[in-house]
Amino acid sequence: MRAANAPVLTTCPYCGVGCGVRVDSVKTPVRGDEQHPANAGRLCVKGSALGETLGLDGRLLYPLRRDRAAPDALQRIDWNAALDEVAARFARTIAEHGPDSVAFYVSGQLLTEDYYVANKLMKGFIGSANIDTNSRLCMSSAVAGHKRAFGEDIVPGCYEDFELADLVVLVGSNTAWCHPVLYQRIVAEKERRPQMRIVVVDPRHTPTCDLADLHLPLAPGSDVALFNGLLAWLARHDAGDRDYVEAHTQGVDAALACAQATAGDLDALAARCELTRDKLETFYRWFAETEKTVTLFSQGVNQSRQGTDKVNAIINCHLYTGRVGKPGSGPFSMTGQPNAMGGREVGGLSNTLAAHLEFSDAQQRDCVSRFWNAPRLASTPGLKAVDLFDAMHAGHIKAVWIIATNPVVSLPDADRVREALRRCDFVVVSDVVASTDTSRHADLLLPAQAWGEKDGTVTNSERCISRQRAFRAAPGEAQPDWWVLAEVGKRLGHAGAFTYASAHEIFDEHARLSAFENDGERLFDLRGLVGLGAAAYDALAPIRWPVLQPGQGSDRLLGDGRFPMPDGRAAFVATEPQRPAHPVSAAFPLILNTGRVRDQWHTMTRTGTAPTLGAHLPEPFVDVHPGDALTQGVRDGALARVSTEWGSLVARVRCRTELRRGQIFVPIHWNDQFASDARVGALVNPVVDPISGEPEFKHTPARIEDFGFDWCGVLFTRGDIERTQLAWWARVQLAGVQRYEFAGRGAVADRGAWARAVLGIDDATPDWIEYRDEANGVYHAAAFREGRLHACLYIAPSSALPSRQWLAERFERARITGRDRLSLLAGAPVGAAADDGPLVCSCFRVGRNAIVRAIRERALKSPKEVTACLKAGGNCGSCVPEIRGLLADCALAEESS
Structure with missing residues (x-):
C-alpha cells in the first residue's frame, strides 16, 4: 500500500x-x-x-429527478430511490416491449471496469446488445479494418516504433494538436536523426505539417485512391515482399486487381487526388525504399463513409511489403479517447462481445454465456450509435441510459438526436456535470465520480494498460459508474452476477474472461494478470497486452507472420474508391470538415473549466480560404452563418490559406454552455460507413454567409449575465472571470441601463463608470466592488475593441488604481504599457505580440531561441508550429522593409 x-x-x-x-x-x-x-x-x-x-462549480453532486412538466425544477432524491426508479422503469419497459426497447449509450471516458459491468448487464442479463459508445464516432472503422485484415482488433506496434522508423506517414491526423506528446516524441527523434522522413497526408495544412518533409494535401475523401495507387505502384516496381505475401497472406490478387483498375494510372490518380504527379511519385518511392515505415492514421481516415476501406487500403500496403509488427514498421491506429481501447477489450461496441469474442460465432457466444452464467445473453449485434438514436426518434427505443458522454453535441444531425431524447419515455444520464446539452433532457440525473476520484484501469493506443488512481475523496454523493450499474443489475434480479465490492474484483473477472477457453486463438489475453489482490492491483505498473505471464507484457504483435485467422493468414481486402454520398451543389458549394483544436477536448465539459486552456482559441470559428471568403461574401474577423441540409451555426471567420479552396473547417467542441449557436454536430450529415457505422464527419456540403448584426462587443464579469438580448455570444472561463464576445441587433435606447441589465449590476451600485460616444457607436463601462474590478463591457466597431489579454490581466489585480480606472474607461493602457496580445503558448502564458517583439528586438531565428528567451514552446511544444510561423512572418517583413 x-x-x-x-x-x-x-x-x-x-x-x-x-x-x-x-x-x-x-x-x-x-x-x-x-x-x-x-x-x-x-x-x-x-x-x-x-x-x-478539479473545482466543484457545476458538479452534479446528488441524484436529481426532473418533472417534464416543469423541466427547470429538479428534485433531489436519495440513491435508493434513484436506483429503484431506474430498475423499475427499465424492467417495465422490457416487460411491455422486449429487451431491444432499451439501450445504453456509453463512453471512452469510462474506465475499463465501468465499461465491463455496463456490457455485462446489457448484453448478458438484459439480453440486448443495444449498448454502443461514443468511441463509435472516432475509431470503429479502425476496429473493422483490423478485424478484416488480421482476424482480430489488433494494433500491432508500440510508440517506440515511431522513434525507430525511418519513414513516418501521418494520415488524417493533426498529431501536433490531437496527440501532442506522441508528436513531440517524433519531433525529438527527427531532431536527433534529420535523415528521418515525415509525410503528412491531410487536406489541410495543419500544425503537424511543421515537421513534414512532404505534405500531400489530397482532395477530401480520396485516401482509398491514394493508397490503392501506392499498392499498384509497389507491384509495378516489384517493391513488395513476395515471400512474406505468399507465406502469410491471402487475397492479394483481388486487391491488386482492384488497385490497378482504380488507381493504376498515375496521371489520372493525381487528378483525382488533386496532387501533382511528382508528389505522388516521391511518396511512393519513399515508401517503397524504406523498410522501417510506420503509418499512423486517425480520425481523418476513420470518420468517413468509407473509413473501413481506407484503413484496409493502408494495411494492404504494409502487408504487401511485409511491414507489420516489426520494430519501426507497421500500420498504427491512434485512438482519440483515453480508454477507447479498453472499451474494445470489453465489447463496448454494440456489434462485439467482451474479450474480443464475436456474436457471429456460436461457440464464442456460448463461451461468454457460460462464463457469465448468463442464459439470456444477446445473440445478435445491437444498434450502432446513429441507428440507436434513429430508433429512439422513431419510438422503438423507449428507455435509454447515457453515461459520460454528450450526444446532443457530438453525434451527427444532432438536432434530431435532441428530438429523439425528447420523444424517449425515460432518459437517465450519469455524468460529472450538472448541466450539459444532453442532461437537460434527462428524467433522472445520477452523479458520477470524476478524474481524481475514481479507481480502475485504462488502455491506450499501444495496448498499454495503466492504472487510473484516486487521489481525492468524491464530493457529495458521487459514485463510481460500475457501482451504479451493479446496483441496478441487482434490482433487476441478477444479484449473483453483480456482487462486486471493488474495481479490482471486476478487473480480475475481465482478465479471467480473456483467458477463458483461450488456447491462443485470441491474442487479447490477460492470464498473467489473473488473481491480483487489492494490493497488487493498486500497485499495477503499466503493461502492454497480451500478458501471458505475470509482469511480462508484449511490445509488438503479428511480427512472426501468424494471424488470428482460421488459416493463420492475414487478408488483403479489395478496396474500391467511392464518391461522396452528398456531393457539393449550387446550394451548398463548400465541404465542411470538423475536428479538434489544441487546448480543448470533446464538448468542453472538463477543459472549459480550465482558465489556462480558454485563452488560446476563445470562441467558435470557421476557417475559410480567402478566395472562398471573397466569393461567398464573408470577411476575416466577422461573424458568419454556416449552414448545411441538417442545421446551421454562427462562428467567427478566420481566413486561412492552409485550407484548400472549397473547404471550410469548424471545431467540434463548442456547445450551448459556451456559445449561443455553435454545435457543429447539428450540421454534420448522418451518413455512416456501412461496415463500421462510423459517421462521415469530414465531408458535409455547406454554405457560408454573412451574419448581420448592428453592434458587437466584449465583456468580462465575475458574475453571470443576461444573454437574451444578445443575437450571438460566446463564453470562455478565465482565472476568476468569464469573458464574453457578443453581437446584437436593433437600437438600444439607454445603453447604460442595458449594460447594467446584461451584467446584473444593480442601479444602486455606486462604483460604476462609463463612457459614451453615440455618434461612433462606442460605449465603455466598468463596475468595481471592494476596490477590485467586477465587470467591464465595451461596445465598438470590432477593430476598436480593447485587447482581451490586457483586460484579463486587470482582473488579476488585488486593487484597481486610479490609473487603471482611466485605462479601463479609455479601453487601452495609459502610457507605454505593452500589450502581449493573443495567447500563443498556454503553458507559460506568452502572447503573440510578446513573441514578435522578442524576435525583432533580439534577432531570434529559431523556435529554440524563442524558448530560451520567453519559455514559449518549452513544455508541451504544441505552440512551436505557431512560433515558427511568427518567425517566418517577421523574416518576410524584414526582407520587405
Whole structure:
C-alpha cells in the first residue's frame, strides 16, 4: 500500500496517448510521470492544466429527478430511490416491449471496469446488445479494418516504433494538436536523426505539417485512391515482399486487381487526388525504399463513409511489403479517447462481445454465456450509435441510459438526436456535470465520480494498460459508474452476477474472461494478470497486452507472420474508391470538415473549466480560404452563418490559406454552455460507413454567409449575465472571470441601463463608470466592488475593441488604481504599457505580440531561441508550429522593409 503522503501515479483522462501523471498533492499542479512508457514525464498543455479542472462549480453532486412538466425544477432524491426508479422503469419497459426497447449509450471516458459491468448487464442479463459508445464516432472503422485484415482488433506496434522508423506517414491526423506528446516524441527523434522522413497526408495544412518533409494535401475523401495507387505502384516496381505475401497472406490478387483498375494510372490518380504527379511519385518511392515505415492514421481516415476501406487500403500496403509488427514498421491506429481501447477489450461496441469474442460465432457466444452464467445473453449485434438514436426518434427505443458522454453535441444531425431524447419515455444520464446539452433532457440525473476520484484501469493506443488512481475523496454523493450499474443489475434480479465490492474484483473477472477457453486463438489475453489482490492491483505498473505471464507484457504483435485467422493468414481486402454520398451543389458549394483544436477536448465539459486552456482559441470559428471568403461574401474577423441540409451555426471567420479552396473547417467542441449557436454536430450529415457505422464527419456540403448584426462587443464579469438580448455570444472561463464576445441587433435606447441589465449590476451600485460616444457607436463601462474590478463591457466597431489579454490581466489585480480606472474607461493602457496580445503558448502564458517583439528586438531565428528567451514552446511544444510561423512572418517583413 502507498504511504500516506506518497505521490499518486495515475493516467491522464484526455487523448489515447495515455500519459502517466504524477500528483504529489491535491493542492499542487500535476506533472508527468517520468517512469510511464507513454510519455516519460512529458505532458501536453491539457494534461498540465488538469489541476484546474478539479473545482466543484457545476458538479452534479446528488441524484436529481426532473418533472417534464416543469423541466427547470429538479428534485433531489436519495440513491435508493434513484436506483429503484431506474430498475423499475427499465424492467417495465422490457416487460411491455422486449429487451431491444432499451439501450445504453456509453463512453471512452469510462474506465475499463465501468465499461465491463455496463456490457455485462446489457448484453448478458438484459439480453440486448443495444449498448454502443461514443468511441463509435472516432475509431470503429479502425476496429473493422483490423478485424478484416488480421482476424482480430489488433494494433500491432508500440510508440517506440515511431522513434525507430525511418519513414513516418501521418494520415488524417493533426498529431501536433490531437496527440501532442506522441508528436513531440517524433519531433525529438527527427531532431536527433534529420535523415528521418515525415509525410503528412491531410487536406489541410495543419500544425503537424511543421515537421513534414512532404505534405500531400489530397482532395477530401480520396485516401482509398491514394493508397490503392501506392499498392499498384509497389507491384509495378516489384517493391513488395513476395515471400512474406505468399507465406502469410491471402487475397492479394483481388486487391491488386482492384488497385490497378482504380488507381493504376498515375496521371489520372493525381487528378483525382488533386496532387501533382511528382508528389505522388516521391511518396511512393519513399515508401517503397524504406523498410522501417510506420503509418499512423486517425480520425481523418476513420470518420468517413468509407473509413473501413481506407484503413484496409493502408494495411494492404504494409502487408504487401511485409511491414507489420516489426520494430519501426507497421500500420498504427491512434485512438482519440483515453480508454477507447479498453472499451474494445470489453465489447463496448454494440456489434462485439467482451474479450474480443464475436456474436457471429456460436461457440464464442456460448463461451461468454457460460462464463457469465448468463442464459439470456444477446445473440445478435445491437444498434450502432446513429441507428440507436434513429430508433429512439422513431419510438422503438423507449428507455435509454447515457453515461459520460454528450450526444446532443457530438453525434451527427444532432438536432434530431435532441428530438429523439425528447420523444424517449425515460432518459437517465450519469455524468460529472450538472448541466450539459444532453442532461437537460434527462428524467433522472445520477452523479458520477470524476478524474481524481475514481479507481480502475485504462488502455491506450499501444495496448498499454495503466492504472487510473484516486487521489481525492468524491464530493457529495458521487459514485463510481460500475457501482451504479451493479446496483441496478441487482434490482433487476441478477444479484449473483453483480456482487462486486471493488474495481479490482471486476478487473480480475475481465482478465479471467480473456483467458477463458483461450488456447491462443485470441491474442487479447490477460492470464498473467489473473488473481491480483487489492494490493497488487493498486500497485499495477503499466503493461502492454497480451500478458501471458505475470509482469511480462508484449511490445509488438503479428511480427512472426501468424494471424488470428482460421488459416493463420492475414487478408488483403479489395478496396474500391467511392464518391461522396452528398456531393457539393449550387446550394451548398463548400465541404465542411470538423475536428479538434489544441487546448480543448470533446464538448468542453472538463477543459472549459480550465482558465489556462480558454485563452488560446476563445470562441467558435470557421476557417475559410480567402478566395472562398471573397466569393461567398464573408470577411476575416466577422461573424458568419454556416449552414448545411441538417442545421446551421454562427462562428467567427478566420481566413486561412492552409485550407484548400472549397473547404471550410469548424471545431467540434463548442456547445450551448459556451456559445449561443455553435454545435457543429447539428450540421454534420448522418451518413455512416456501412461496415463500421462510423459517421462521415469530414465531408458535409455547406454554405457560408454573412451574419448581420448592428453592434458587437466584449465583456468580462465575475458574475453571470443576461444573454437574451444578445443575437450571438460566446463564453470562455478565465482565472476568476468569464469573458464574453457578443453581437446584437436593433437600437438600444439607454445603453447604460442595458449594460447594467446584461451584467446584473444593480442601479444602486455606486462604483460604476462609463463612457459614451453615440455618434461612433462606442460605449465603455466598468463596475468595481471592494476596490477590485467586477465587470467591464465595451461596445465598438470590432477593430476598436480593447485587447482581451490586457483586460484579463486587470482582473488579476488585488486593487484597481486610479490609473487603471482611466485605462479601463479609455479601453487601452495609459502610457507605454505593452500589450502581449493573443495567447500563443498556454503553458507559460506568452502572447503573440510578446513573441514578435522578442524576435525583432533580439534577432531570434529559431523556435529554440524563442524558448530560451520567453519559455514559449518549452513544455508541451504544441505552440512551436505557431512560433515558427511568427518567425517566418517577421523574416518576410524584414526582407520587405
